[in-house]
Amino acid sequence: MPNMARVTQSLANLTAEVKRLDKAIDGGKADSIVVHTDRLAVLTKAMAKLLK
Amino acid sequence: MPTDKGKLKATIKLFKAAKAQAGKAKGKLGKTIDKLAMLGASTAQKQNKANQNRSGFLSYVEIGFKNYEDGLDSLTQQIQAGNLKAAAKTMKSLEKTASKLQINARKMKRYSDEFDRLEAELDKISTATHKAMAVNAEAADPKGKHAASLRENDYA
Numbered sequence: 001m002p003n004m005a006r007v008t009q010s011l012a013n014l015t016a017e018v019k020r021l022d023k024a025i026d027g028g029k030a031d032s033i034v035v036h037t038d039r040l041a042v043l044t045k046a047m048a049k050l051l052k
Numbered sequence: 053m054p055t056d057k058g059k060l061k062a063t064i065k066l067f068k069a070a071k072a073q074a075g076k077a078k079g080k081l082g083k084t085i086d087k088l089a090m091l092g093a094s095t096a097q098k099q100n101k102a103n104q105n106r107s108g109f110l111s112y113v114e115i116g117f118k119n120y121e122d123g124l125d126s127l128t129q130q131i132q133a134g135n136l137k138a139a140a141k142t143m144k145s146l147e148k149t150a151s152k153l154q155i156n157a158r159k160m161k162r163y164s165d166e167f168d169r170l171e172a173e174l175d176k177i178s179t180a181t182h183k184a185m186a187v188n189a190e191a192a193d194p195k196g197k198h199a200a201s202l203r204e205n206d207y208a
Contacts, residue, residue, distance in 0.1 A: 002136060011131055018124055025117060030106075030157075030164035033113060037150070037157040040120070044150040048143040051136060 002050050010047045017043050079188040088181040095177060099170035102163050109160035116153040123149060 017040045024032035123146045130139040189196065 007131060007136070007139075011128060014124060015128075018121060021117060022121075025110075025114060028110075030161040034157045034161050037113070037153045041150040041154050044143070044146050048140070048147050051140040051143050 007047075007050055010043070010050055014040070014043050014047055079192050081184045081188040081191075085181060085184050085188060088177055088184060092174065092177045092181060095170055095174050099167055099174060102166040102170060106160055106163035106167055109156050109163060112156040113153060113160055116149055116156060120146060120149045120153065 017036065021033070021036035021040055024036045123142055127139055127142045127146065130136070130142060
């Protein structure tokens with residue numbers, strides 16, 4: 001059974017990173033978009049591991 | 053990252069026109085001017101292609117991002133409902149979406165960098181073309197107004 005506090009925290013992290021990526025896409029800066037897609041991929045893997 | 057589409061179109065138009073006139077430039081530097089014009093035209097075309105590819109991959113990033121957002125909404129609802137089994141399934145899908153996003157973002161950046169590199173190259177070619185034209189015009193008519201005007205504009 002996953003720890004619900006950690007799941008909630010991980011979900012908050014994911015949501016915050018999605019907002020940053022949204023801003024980066026709006027800004028159209030290639031470097032920022034790459035940085036935030038990389039971070040999102042790392043956070044997504046962490047969340048998937050947590051829910052396994 | 054290219055933002056000025058008007059400038060890009062004008063550059064392509066300029067070098068296409070120059071390419072169409074290749075072989076017509078006269079004077080000692082005529083051949084050099086023709087070669088520079090042709091190089092400029094092909095570089096502008098490459099830059100245009102890089103811009104098209106960059107835009108294409110940016111669209112893929114935007115589509116992938118929208119899919120991720122939708123998945124995250126579902127995930128949030130599943131977690132709030134305590135349905136962690138469904139959430140785990142959603143996460144598998146989100147992992148794939150995030151991975152595709154990463155790949156497309158990298159490809160987009162590669163073409164964006166290529167665009168910037170070609171932009172710098174075009175600036176150099178354009179400067180060299182104008183200088184060669186000024187020298188050529190001056191050699192043909194040292195006291196001519198056209199040569200003087202080119203010198204003033206380009207060497208200022």
